[in-house]
Amino acid sequence: MSNERNGKSGRQGRRVTILSWNYERNGAGDASQRLRAHKLLASLNPDLVARQEMWGAEADGSEIMYQLEDVLGLRGWLGPRSSTAVFADPRVFQALREWPSTGPMWVLPPTALTLRFTPAGTSSMPMAFASYHLNYASAANRLAEAEWLSVWADKKWTTPDGGTVRLPALLAGDNNSYPAPVDGDVPLPELTAIADLPHRLHRSVVGPGGRRVMDTRPDDTLRTAGLEDVARHWSTARGAGGKAALARTVNACATHGPDARIDRIYATADLLGTIVGVDVIEVAEEISDHHIVRLTLDADALSDVLNRQTEQTEQAAA
Template sequence: MPRQITVVSCNFELNGNGNYDIWLATHQRLAKLRPTILCRQETFGYTPTGRGATLFAESKRILRLAGELGPKRHATALYYDPEVFEQLTLWDTEWPGWLLHPTAMTLRVRGTDDIDVVAASAHLSYNSPTKRRGEAEDLTRLADRVETYQGPHGVIKRKLPVLAIGMDRNSYVSPDRLVPGELPIPTLDEIKDPQHRAHRSYEIAPGQRVMDSEPDRILLTAHLEDTARYAALKPNGPGLAAVAPTVPASDTHGPAHRVDHIHATNFLLPAVVHTEVIEMKGKSDHDTVVTVFDLDVVIEICRNQTPLAA
């Protein structure tokens, strides 16, 4: 049976908002998914010390994972299976302009001395298309780390591939990138709440607004591909189930749509085995996204990666 990496991205609403029973049930649900990497958003209440640290430690115990919190408000966290990965670096992501800073790591596949990947959890701005654009641009830094290795014929340099950025993008898929049959992005008229209309669109001319898909296009420009789209288009893949909505229809937000994503460096996409959306009704306002990679294919791709020119 192929060795697999299961990446899970979960925006758990307000981390249970102080309701321990919901918090526990959600973490037990996540543990059943057996994540190798878990990207969590809205980890409010977790702290490096005190009661919040105790709760964070309990989350790691339930999930059977190691993990780290993001800086400042600790609104994101990133977990990983220490039997599969060794943490090499916790990135400094205290980047200006972020309210909810991401958590990012460089991870090395256990049993290797040169298979390193980047993983991250991010939560883009809820209310500002302008901030989301800058935040997406910041996330492209994760795909721009160059490391040096000892190759068979001397020292080589290569960029670290991004295995996964799991995030709540709070914005839409670019309309020209929708999978055939995927639900269309909402129109401005379908969003009845005036504040949310401002949150999810931007003006291109006086009185003319378009729906915000800038983060999607920025990430794609940096070769950070949406794994769900790739899986949906794969022959004998999960089809439209991979690109199911992650938030339901509502009076304020309009029709059901997909705002939660896992992105990976595009040359790792052949390692994608499966993507699905896990319903979290009764636990969170967002459903959870899961992408499974073939670990041995990831290793093979990384080993065959073309080195950078010296």
Template structure:
């Protein structure tokens, strides 16, 4: 029987990249390497940089992970890695967009062994403190699903809107409360958040004195048919059930009850290729747990080729 080929997408917010603690930094990268990621989305990367000692550290992370990657512009606060044996990098996007402090990083990746089976992958970290900025940033994230590339064929030039294989995102906001999986933890209520600044960060006013919890970014992405792969998998028999939608941050005196803030999104058309999603506990290493989504590589390729009427 032919062995199933898998794409393992990992999204990890590593608190302050270890905060200068070399032992913790090494332990986290060894932990991530053990997950055998094909694509790794990393948020919070102080200490990694495009040049100097920060670049040396980033290069070391690539060696430990057995992946190659790129940092986001300016602060390099996001990173996106991929397995060069599975993917070929075609383009690194220009994402030095306004309204971002922690700029995203995005690539167009080609499946190796194919002529032009191309996907978009990205890593994003929405604003910690501003619901208004998160809306603008979510609008920007929809651009990842709106990438049109042209290709020369025997019958002429054709255009394709490329599917998003994965966007690993620290949302700093909540999933749509109307789309919770049955049994999934509810999003916190404003009265459950003790820290007054965090109440302001995670909610917005809809009338004088009346605030609601912020799920606008999630709803924007869903409108653009960027789907939450964990939610899809939890609703699919054999897909992991409630473990797929487990909280990614624990109960906190300041932030309230445990909830899911780290999400992997993909284009709706690719959902049949998602095999499983799980939340990997990172207690002692980070204040966020890590999300691992597994795709069937051959199904990904078949969906792409069927959609664009191609042969690989």
């Protein structure tokens, strides 16, 4: 595991680091900046990375993807139309299946995989993981995309004894919309605080009484499907000690309005007990317009959950 590469070995204190980042336009053709950005990612020692805005990564025989694999020291999977990607340490996460057909509504299709957490053993339950990017301009399309995204919280797996179980799931990406705020969260912007009129449309929906309100529907949709915003969960569970999880993921700007937390990671309830940290790594504006969301899991707790699910299925079938 990446922490073992840093000299942190043994059962006590092992961690799994998962990052989600919308790196602006994949460097917009600037190879030196792209290298700098991914060296930053590599310095965080990730085991699993969800990337958005992978523009150009498929060109010239996916040359850029191979370059990024080399910089990160991870294996990569590029999603349809180079919209998103997943990178994983193959010693920690083994790909068992790709999901190239992600539904009909996607403008920027996700990259979705079934992964086995290898430290948990070959008989352990795998998990679903997806890197996604909801639509920028259409709240209606975002809602449909969020509904389709929920299917990865409903994937089944056949156990060795022929039973079936629903897979745990982690979904990470740019929501282009807001979470329903909790105590300590980044406040929802007022519509009039968004100076750019088209962007007011892009980030709002018609609410009760015909008044426009900020779009939180994708967040509500995913939580209705049993997927919890890990930052919301961590901040609630930890109280004042967890408020750093609710940091902005995009900075205020003249056109788009105040600071916002539009980049989020969602997890099914069975994984929430494995969380030992959620925070946001701020990135200089000259590198990207989004910051990096980091989720940290306890490796042994994760192994226990994945093996317990298999054991429970076997006992039910006995």
